[in-house]
Amino acid sequence: xxxxxxxxxxxxxHILRDRRTLAxxxxxxxxxxxxxxxxxxxxxxxxxxxxxxxxxxxxTIELRNRFTATDAFRVVRVLPSAGTLDRLFASGAxxxxxxxxxxxxxxxxxxxxxxxxxxxxxxxxxxxSAMESYALAVIQGYERDIAARGGAVRIVPEARMRFNPTxxxxxxxxxxxxxxxxxxxxxxxxxxxxxxxxxxxxxEILLVxxxxxxxxxxxxVLAYLVIGFVSVLLVVAEARLVFAVPLRGSLxxxxxxxxxxxxxxxxxxxxxxxxxxxxxxxxxxxxxxxxLPTILLSGFIFPIESMPWPLRAIANVVPAKWFIVxxxxxxxxGVGLEYLWPQTLILLGMxxxxxxxxxxSFRIRLA
Amino acid sequence: MNAVTVEALSKRFADVVALDAISLxxxxxxxxxxxxxDGAGKTTLFRILVTLSVPDAGRATVLGRDxxxxxxxxxxxxxxxxxxxSLYPDLSVEENLSFFASVFGATIEAQHxxxxxxxxxxxxxxxxxxxxxxxxxxxxLALCCALVHRPEILFLDEPTxxxxxxxxxxxxxxxxxxxxxxxxxxxxxPYMDEADRCGRVxxxxxxxxxxxxxxxxxxASFGRPLFAVRAAExxxxxxxxxxxxxxxxxxxxxxxxxxxxRRDGVPPERIARELRxxxxxxxxxxxxxxxxxPTIEDTFMARMGEPERAA
Numbered sequence: 001x002x003x004x005x006x007x008x009x010x011x012x013x014h015i016l017r018d019r020r021t022l023a024x025x026x027x028x029x030x031x032x033x034x035x036x037x038x039x040x041x042x043x044x045x046x047x048x049x050x051x052x053x054x055x056x057x058x059x060t061i062e063l064r065n066r067f068t069a070t071d072a073f074r075v076v077r078v079l080p081s082a083g084t085l086d087r088l089f090a091s092g093a094x095x096x097x098x099x100x101x102x103x104x105x106x107x108x109x110x111x112x113x114x115x116x117x118x119x120x121x122x123x124x125x126x127x128x129s130a131m132e133s134y135a136l137a138v139i140q141g142y143e144r145d146i147a148a149r150g151g152a153v154r155i156v157p158e159a160r161m162r163f164n165p166t167x168x169x170x171x172x173x174x175x176x177x178x179x180x181x182x183x184x185x186x187x188x189x190x191x192x193x194x195x196x197x198x199x200x201x202x203x204e205i206l207l208v209x210x211x212x213x214x215x216x217x218x219x220x221v222l223a224y225l226v227i228g229f230v231s232v233l234l235v236v237a238e239a240r241l242v243f244a245v246p247l248r249g250s251l252x253x254x255x256x257x258x259x260x261x262x263x264x265x266x267x268x269x270x271x272x273x274x275x276x277x278x279x280x281x282x283x284x285x286x287x288x289x290x291x292l293p294t295i296l297l298s299g300f301i302f303p304i305e306s307m308p309w310p311l312r313a314i315a316n317v318v319p320a321k322w323f324i325v326x327x328x329x330x331x332x333x334g335v336g337l338e339y340l341w342p343q344t345l346i347l348l349g350m351x352x353x354x355x356x357x358x359x360x361s362f363r364i365r366l367a
Numbered sequence: 368m369n370a371v372t373v374e375a376l377s378k379r380f381a382d383v384v385a386l387d388a389i390s391l392x393x394x395x396x397x398x399x400x401x402x403x404x405d406g407a408g409k410t411t412l413f414r415i416l417v418t419l420s421v422p423d424a425g426r427a428t429v430l431g432r433d434x435x436x437x438x439x440x441x442x443x444x445x446x447x448x449x450x451x452x453s454l455y456p457d458l459s460v461e462e463n464l465s466f467f468a469s470v471f472g473a474t475i476e477a478q479h480x481x482x483x484x485x486x487x488x489x490x491x492x493x494x495x496x497x498x499x500x501x502x503x504x505x506x507x508l509a510l511c512c513a514l515v516h517r518p519e520i521l522f523l524d525e526p527t528x529x530x531x532x533x534x535x536x537x538x539x540x541x542x543x544x545x546x547x548x549x550x551x552x553x554x555x556x557p558y559m560d561e562a563d564r565c566g567r568v569x570x571x572x573x574x575x576x577x578x579x580x581x582x583x584x585x586x587a588s589f590g591r592p593l594f595a596v597r598a599a600e601x602x603x604x605x606x607x608x609x610x611x612x613x614x615x616x617x618x619x620x621x622x623x624x625x626x627x628x629r630r631d632g633v634p635p636e637r638i639a640r641e642l643r644x645x646x647x648x649x650x651x652x653x654x655x656x657x658x659x660x661p662t663i664e665d666t667f668m669a670r671m672g673e674p675e676r677a678a
Contacts, residue, residue: 002469002472003469003470003471005469006465006468006469006470007470009469010458010466013457013458013462014455014457014458017496018457200453200455200456201449202453202454202455204419204451205449205453205454205512207419208417208418208419208442208445209442210443210470211470364438365419365421366419366420
């Protein structure tokens with residue numbers, strides 16, 4: 001058996017023996033995608049809504065039914081007057097209120113403009129405006145339908161608002177999520193792999209062997225690549241099955257790019273590992289070095305285009321930025337390497353640089 | 368050509384001098400002991416010799432190769448067993464061994480003539496994880512791993528520390544057998560009573576060399592009559608003996624005290640008689656005083672007190 005194959009076999013045994021870590025590494029991405037996938041949605045559902053309807057009749061009940069019928073709203077109160085709204089908002093019992101005029105039906109029937117007041121809890125500005133536009137869209141739909149039936153309602157200019165909340169945000173976030181969970185898992189795995197040898201003292205005996213730093217580093221990266229690949233498979237499957245994210249491009253290309261991205265992250269981890277001496281420091285370094293840049297500077301949540309130029313410049317060295325472009329391209333736009341080769345080359349280049357840096361900072365002697 | 372040549376080797380860590388201008392030579396085929404208490408500098412010296420560390424001053428060669436510049440060649444040819452158990456606890460006995468064999472492009476089978484005697488003792492546990500072995504078994508496995516590539520010289524840093532008495536004896540027997548194959552072995556130990564197992568020993572203390580010689584001559588170099596003093600109440604006996612007007616040194620040694628006299632040229636029988644009378648006068652009716660052969664430990668203790676006499 002050659003030295004390098006022996007090394008690979010040994011790393012594989014380490015991974016297989018540590019069942020608990022293996023389970024965490026494989027199932028964590030799945031769990032994270034679900035948690036993040038549901039947590040980071042900009043669209044809102046089940047908004048707690050109060051409707052103030054001072055003079056209920058067929059017309060107002062039809063409007064009320066439209067709110068009840070959509071998933072976006074949950075009508076929790078129907079009130080005769082607006083008097084108690086303040087208290088309900090303050091206690092959080094409702095997030096939004098629709099206040100109808102007392103002569104709502106009357107005015108509609110006479111072809112006059114009926115007034116509807118929409119009040120939304122804007123303590124979170126984004127959700128506030130989202131809730132407001134949902135309500136307006138429901139009201140506009142109602143207005144349009146009456147007009148279609150020949151009712152004398154003034155046509156209001158249409159503000160298009162599509163109701164497909166779950167899918168819209170999942171499409172945007174899941175490719176970014178894949179990048180996020182793969183980065184953290186991969187970087188963490190390799191970050192502790194070298195430091196563990198330093199802590200258990202086995203590094204001492206590994207160093208006195210003829211193994212070259214590059215062999216040790218590449219051996220560790222390759223062994224973890226297999227686990228990383230399993231993660232990619234699971235997470236991509238999950239994106240399809242749970243979030244129904246389309247896969248318009250080639251699956252093989254997506255998996256291949258996933259492997260490349262994992263290699264980049266593993267190399268980042270090993271660089272951290274070669275520069276630290278304890279597992280704890282390496283772990284903190286890997287988390288700090290991957291988590292924040294991947295969340296904030298990759299375009300995962302916040303669009304890079306709207307950042308000031310220094311941040312845009314920094315974002316260029318965040319590997320996740322390039323992988324997210326690739327993943328969105330393959331999954332949503334269905335494009336192939338003919339468009340994605342620059343990003344692919346950048347990830348390849350980063351991997352080579354990181355491995356070279358790790359090899360350089362690998363100390364061939366004890367301190 | 369010497370197997371090991373060390374010339375004025377020095378190494379310091381922050382404000383601690385680990386090695387202070389140490390020089391020694393080890394011939395091929397020797398079983399050479401480096402003996403000294405914890406913190407004497409044994410591990411630092413070993414790490415420099417196996418290319419894991421760089422000296423601040425001085426020079427060292429192993430197998431004729433410089434330990435600083437010829438690092439990659441030496442790493443192929445040297446066997447090293449660190450003081451701390453340094454195998455993979457999550458891998459089995461066999462997996463550890465075949466990993467280290469593969470690193471050097473060797474196989475367990477091909478090395479059977481060399482490691483066989485040790486490996487046969489481990490064979491019943493070959494599927495057990497290394498972390499679950501007893502202390503003695505761990506050391507035997509580590510020794511196997513250090514030998515699996517047929518090194519030309521073997522460095523063992525405190526192989527008997529933390530190992531039970533039976534395993535210690537077995538380990539020394541194994542080293543003896545390895546020496547008979549012509550392998551040069553350098554071994555360190557904090558236990559003075561293991562010095563006799565070595566062909567030659569170097570005594571070191573606080574980074575300084577106190578002497579190098581064959582064990583018997585080191586013991587013989589003590590140079591003064593030495594007496595073993597024995598009585599039932601050892602602690603009171605120590606105080607009473609130290610109060611004897613002519614006492615030079617009094618140390619507890621096993622279950623007796625070792626005593627030297629400050630006077631030169633007095634016949635040993637007279638010293639023994641005078642000391643016995645002194646002790647009997649202090650109420651130690653059962654006190655025995657006999658001249659005894661100095662051991663390496665006596666020499667070590669004596670030289671520790673007067674480092675300027677170092678060889």
